[in-house]
Amino acid sequence: MMSSASSLTLAPPMADLAGKVVAALNTLYHGDKNGKREADLFLEDFQKTPEAWSISAHLLSDPSSSTDVQYFAAQTLRTKIIYDFKPLPQAERSSLRPTLFHFLRAPFPAGVTRQLAVGLADLAVQQREWEDPVGDVVAEFGAAAGTAGAGDDRVGRDGEVLLEWLAALAEEFYDSRIPMEKKELSARQDQVMMKHSGEVLQLLMTFFAKAGNASPLALRVFTCLKAWIYSGDIPLHLIHPPSPLCDLLFDALPSDALFDAAVDALEEIIHRSRDATKHGPLVARIHQKLAELAPRLELDRDDSERMRGYARVFTEAGTSYVKLIAARWEEESQLVECVLRCAAASDTEVAKVTFQFWYELARFAADDPQLRARCAPVYRHLIGAMVGHIHYPRDASGWTAQDRDDFREFRHEMGDVLKDCCVVLGPVEALGVPFQILCRYAGAGADGTPGGATPAPLAADTPWPDVEAPLFALRALGAKVPATEATIMPRIMSMIPHLPNHPKVRYAAVLVIGRYAEWTARNPSFIPWQLTYVCGGFEGADQDLKSAATQSYLFLCESCGEHLVPHIDELSKFYHTVVSTLSSDDRVRLTEAMSNIVAALPLxxxxxxxxxxxxxxxxxxxxxxxxxxxxxxxxxxxxxxxxxxxxxxxxxxxxxxxxxxxxxxxxxxxxxxxxxxxxxxxxxxxxxGATRLSRALCRLLVGTMRTYRAFLLPLLPEIINRAVALYEATQFPCYLWVCKTAIDVYGVEGSAEGSSMVELFRTVSRTTFVIIQQSKLSDVSDDIEEYFMTATVAIKKLPTAFLPNVDLVLSVFQCGIHCLHSEHPEASLEVLTFFGKLFHQLSPNVIPFPAIVEPVKDALRPQMPAFTGMLVQALLVTLPRDNVREVADLLKAMNEVFPGETLRWVEAMITSIPEGHAVPDEKAEFVSKVATSISENPPRTLQHAVQDFSASYRRRNLSARVRRGTGGDRT
CATH class of the missing domain: 1.20.5 (Single alpha-helices involved in coiled-coils or other helix-helix interfaces)
Incomplete structure (x- = not known):
């Protein structure tokens, strides 16, 4: 395969293929759009072939290969090691390690070396006969660390390779695509890594001492350290003082080159030292270094990158040591103040880093009045900072739609922080902060006395965001304000109608009214002006304001329906006046609002x-x-x-x-x-009925059945008959939805309606069978999805009425086998769900009536080998990837109905796969895992086995074009 990487010569056919690979890479990087797509598909398929091993080694050995070619070749070797290592003969497995050692010594660009190092790490994870990978690689590349002086080139090159590999090894154990079970991976990690923890840490310290504070090698030391700590392979007790490592990391923060890596490593160390009783000396030293770091928050306040790094360190410390903060506030208050300074930073990306800490601290303070009192000054400052961050910029004209969406999302995250403030401060004080700001613009004093009866326009020198931001804060705080609050809420509600008249301000104020609708229900004297204010939002052409008004009007009607009954005539006129001016969604909301008032009327x-x-x-x-x-x-x-x-x-x-x-x-x-x-x-x-209006009409029929239930029985036969007739005439699956709902609502075992529901299912089954037989599965995926949802409901609601119809059960079962070919994710999932529910109902633990169950089992048993074959084919070829794990649940359910037989059927199907498509060892391993895990509950091992076997088969046997769903051959 690649036994002599340094002098590899290819035979003519292989050389031709290597040339095609190089040409495809050139097209991929420099061709047109269509050419790039075809080249990408070709290269992905090439990586699956056995020839890829030798050709990749050849391309890496060829001095004429470009960097792009070298990178692809190294990436291919890494990919082959991950996915195609198991099928390799032993001799070829043994050649991989020296080959990779050889290439790692070559002066490739850093990206190529990185791929080779990760490939060697993946080999170390999988090659069980490689007993001591860390020791061997350190011996190969680490000698220079002990013998060379500072600045020696051997330290640089060999050290970089070794550190790259050590970091990759740790990362591959905790974030690996290697198809190994978690237990197996964990056992291998213990074997490979843990015995070298102290040695690796000492090696890192040695490298750092010789590298100097600003060298690329020092950066790799920190990166490697973080990886080993994150994976748990350097226990934290090795970093306790007198180890100088913690100091080294803090002392590296002034270096621009090392800053990010030092922050990463410190963040991980702090997180893992959160048990202060276990790591007391280390935690104490971290606190000392944090105190020394604190002045940098002022000195570097205009450097956003550094402030984000500082925020990560201080926030991780606050979050990890929150129990300490709660227990000894005086000693820890400086740490809290540092996090607060980060939260108040002008860069919102810096502030965002701190949000989790405020939640954690508020959670502790919620049940501790003394801690709440101590935290209160901090949270007062925090709420002011959040209101400041909530402001829209005065000029957002350059924003894209994505910028607006991102800011809206960020505001809602800040809204969560405001809720944390409310937990600590209580609603009166928390609401008081935005209220006091708004009082200035409402012409009212701090006592909340309303201003003039008619709101004045927004002053020319007052940007609308200054008023909108505290209104948003009031709305965000609503989730933590009880409906019984009687101190500040009346003052807030009295102030709102006197705010400046501006569309953005009115929009925010209208939403505030809707947010506190439950409060208004307890304070109905505010309803008249609130209705007037909200209904005023429907005037004009501002669609955003109309939508806000519709939402708040709905909330008021939901919460205050009984109080609005006396106003129903007036509100009815208003409804008929404005409903036609709204968007479709807002019409429905406004209609729902009026419905709530009608529902509040006497019957x-x-x-x-x-x-x-x-x-x-x-x-x-x-x-x-x-x-x-x-x-x-x-x-x-x-x-x-x-x-x-x-x-x-x-x-x-x-x-x-x-x-x-x-x-x-x-x-x-x-x-x-x-x-x-x-x-x-x-x-x-x-x-x-044959137009798109059918969907709305079916929604209506479904709504009547789910709402009126038994009261609808006199009309039910006509509803069902029309749905059945229209389904047969149009083949629209929405009519199946109506039938499924009827079965779900009226399918009660032992009732007259239950018996008629079985006949209803039989009727729609005949129509569906014809539709599926006459169509391509890809053209009727919606029908398949809806039909098997209906079948699942039928067998779930009416098992003892449904199962005795053996001919019907068998027909549905055979239809399901055929539909397993569907590549539509939702359709195939519903087919699998039906099979799972069928086998579940046939289990002796569910229906203990052999007279019902045994005839169905007898009818299905002759079908089961073919069913298992189709299931395996779907698993390996057609079933969408997201649905593969459902096969494990189905196999478990099958085994409960056909114990022993299920495994024989699976083994027969797997064994029959040609060796060119799956090697014997893989097939045997899969069958063995199925046998040992099929009775597990929950079947996690079985799920992993099914997913891994499917992924391995597909990668080896399906073209990239097929795997991506773009057509092409399946071989």
Whole structure:
């Protein structure tokens, strides 16, 4: 394979392939878009081939190879070692180590050496017969560290290789793609690493002493140190004083070259020393060095990069030592002050680093009044800093959409910090900070006395973000303010209508009102002006303000429905006036808001009021139904959008606007209104059932069943019959959704409705079988997904009614075998879910009735070898990667129904895989893992085995084009 890397000559066919690889790489880096894509696919497939071993070694040995070629060759060797090491014959395995040693001594660029070092680390992880990798590699490359003087080139080159490899070795153990089980990987790590902890640490200290504070080698020392500490292979007790390592890391912080690496290592050491009783001497020394570092926060306050690093160190210390802070505040308060200075830094990226600490400290303070009192001054400053950071910039005209999204996300993270402040300070003091700021702009004093009755425009010298930011803070704090708060909330609510009149300010204020709707429900005297203020947001053309007003109006109606009942006539007029001016989503929200008021009415009044809201919708839908589908494409689209919105509005009333009568035989107000609208709905189904309006109509039918349940029984047969007929006529899977919901809601074992639900499932099954038989699976993935969801619901809700229909069970089972070929993730997942539920229901522990279960098992048993074969084929070829682990759960369920037989079927299928596609050792290992883990609960080992075997097979046998879902051969 690669026995003589230094003088490797390729035979003509191999040389030709090597030339193609070099040409493909040239295209990949310098070709056009299509050429790059084809080159990438070719190179990915090349890396799977056995020839890749020799050709990569040849390209690395060839002095004419460019850096790009060298890098690809080294990367290929690394990839081959990760994925293709196991199938190698022993002789070729043995040649890998000297070959990699040889290449690591060559003067390659750093990126190439990095790939080779990681490849050697991956070899050390996997090659069990390599007993002492660390000792061997240190012997090979570490001698110079002990014999050469400072600045010696041997220290530089050999040291860099050794440190690169040591760091890679630690990283590959804790962040590895190597297909090894966690227990196996952990055992190998203990064997390879732990006995060398002290030796490696001493080696790192020696290298650092000879490298000097600013050399690249010193940087690698810190990187390697962090990796070994993170992996747990340098125990922290080795770093305790008198070890100078902690001091070295802090002393390296002034160096720009070493700063980031020193911060990384310090952060890891601090995190792992969080048990102060166990690591007392080290923690004490860290505190001393942190105190010495504190002045840098002022000296470097304008250096964002350094401030981020300092923030990471101080914040990690605060978070890790939070128990110490809680126990001895006086001694630890300087550390807290340093974190606070970072939180108040002008760069929000620096402030963001500290957020987790404030949560952890507040969590401790929540149950400790004394600690809360001590923390209070800090959190007062913190809340002010957060309000400052929340400000939008005065000029955001240069922002991209991504910039705006990032800032919105950041604001919500700051909102969480404000909640932490509220935990410590209490709602009155926490709300008081933004309130006092707002009082200045509302023309009110600190006592909250409202200003003039009519808000003045925003002053020309007052940027709107100055007012909007404290309003955002009030909204963020809402989650921690109880609805019973009576000290400051009345003052805040009295102030809001007197804030300056500006769209951004009104937008934020409207959202504040909605956030405190539960508080308003307990203080209904504020409702009139709040409604006026919120409803004013619907005026004008500002869509963002309208959306905010709709959201807050909904929250008010949800929380204050009973208080709004007296205003329903006025609010009804308002609704009919503005609803048509809103977006589709906001129409539904506004409709839901009104529904909550209707639901708050006495039961006797609900039907009449519901008619008032629904009949205008029905009239317009009737007009649309009478005209039918327009001829023009644009006209049809406009009508379908309008009709869909109207149906969704009515569905909102269905789901929200009524309450159930106490007696199941009493008329239900919602059902009575539905009866009146039913002729319109049936006409729409008849004329528009084959259009996109079908989805909204099906949502409505589903909504009626889930809301009205038993009250809908008189209409249920007609609903089901229409759904079945339309499914057969249109083959739209949304009608299956209706049938599935009917089975889910009305499928009760032993009831008349339950028996009819089994027949319903049989009927839709016949239609679905025809659809699937006449179509490509890729064209009917939605049908497959919805049908097998329906099948799962049927067997879950009605097992003893469903299973005796052996012919039906067998037909669904055979259909499922066929549909295992589907490459659509959701469809294949639902097929697997159905099989899992079927086998679960057949388990003797679930249905202890042999008379029901045994005939089904007898019918399925002859199908099981073919089923297992299709399951294995799906596992290895067609099943989407995200669904592979579901196969493990399915195998476990199968084994509970067919113990012993399941393993024989799996073994037969795996053994039949040709050797060119899977080597015998791999197949035997997989079968062995299945045998030993199939009874585990939960089946984690089985899941890992299934995933690893599938990934290995696919990588070796499927082209890159197929694996990426872009077509092509499967071989």
């Amino acid at each position: 006797s009044q609900q039907q009449g009021r519901l008619q008032d809201f629904c009949l205008p919708i029905a009239r317009r839908l009737h007009e649309i139904a009478e005209v039918g589908v327009p001829q023009g494409q644009e006209e049809e689209r406009a009508v379908l959008i309008e009709a869909s919105d109207l149906v969704d509005q009515y569905n909102t009333y269905v789901k929200t606007a009524t309450t159930d009568p106490p007696n199941p035989t009493d008329p239900h107000p919602g059902v009575e209104v539905l009866r009146q609208l039913w002729p319109v709905i049936t006409t729409l189904l008849a004329k528009f």
